[in-house]
Amino acid sequence: MKILVLNGSPKKKSDTFRLTDAFLRGMNKNQEHEVHVVHVIEKNIAPCRGCFGCWERADGHCVIADDQNEILDLYQSSDVIIWSFPLYCYGMPSHLKAVLDRTIPLIKMRMVQEANGAVRHEALADFSKIHTLVICGCGFPNWDGNFDSIRTMCNICFCNPDMLCVPETPLLNIPAAAVVADPLLARFKAAGEEYAATLSLSAQTVAELEAPMIPKEEYIRNVNGA
């Protein structure tokens, strides 16, 4: 399989990417896949100009000549796309959002109405065979609402993708927390193996991967140094 990973963390040692890396090792355990990791922060990707020139061209490319067209080519030829990023202000980091905004060359102006009343643009080609997975880390402990807006956006933009929203991810880069971080990384590796075999994740696996590493109160106490 061809796997495109869009790493949206701006950091060299990304907490979230540690999870994604473990997941990829699991995916590659029984069979080596073709993995293409794009570190988005290293790319030259301008914000969308809103000109809709892409809809006039209708060739799956953006009129801006920068690195986004290479991503669009990879996007269309992938079997699996993994969006890996830290939660920033309840959404995705702005440089990754620019990548998402500039996927509009992959849709057309023409609108279609779903049976449930939702309206979407028609796709430029049949992308229904591409499997999307979102891996989102964050700095807060688990609390209702922290991931609500990113879940809603991803569900609409990526048509209900598999999604892993993981709290307390800074613990993954703290050596003293290895006792709780390593088991989570092992679970991500096992989940990658499951995903490579089935291209889906069971509700139980998702619950295990999203479970906090330590209790909320303990996490807050540690952050606050109390």
Ligand SMILES: Cc1cc2nc3c(=O)[nH]c(=O)nc-3n(C[C@H](O)[C@H](O)[C@H](O)COP(=O)(O)O)c2cc1C
């Ligand atoms: C600009 C900025 C905004 C952030 N917003 C949130 C947020 O809304 N919710 C949250 O839980 N953590 C937030 N965080 C914390 C990061 O998600 C957290 O540190 C994460 O582990 C970083 O992952 P990375 O190492 O993969 O970049 C924010 C961090 C930054 C720098």
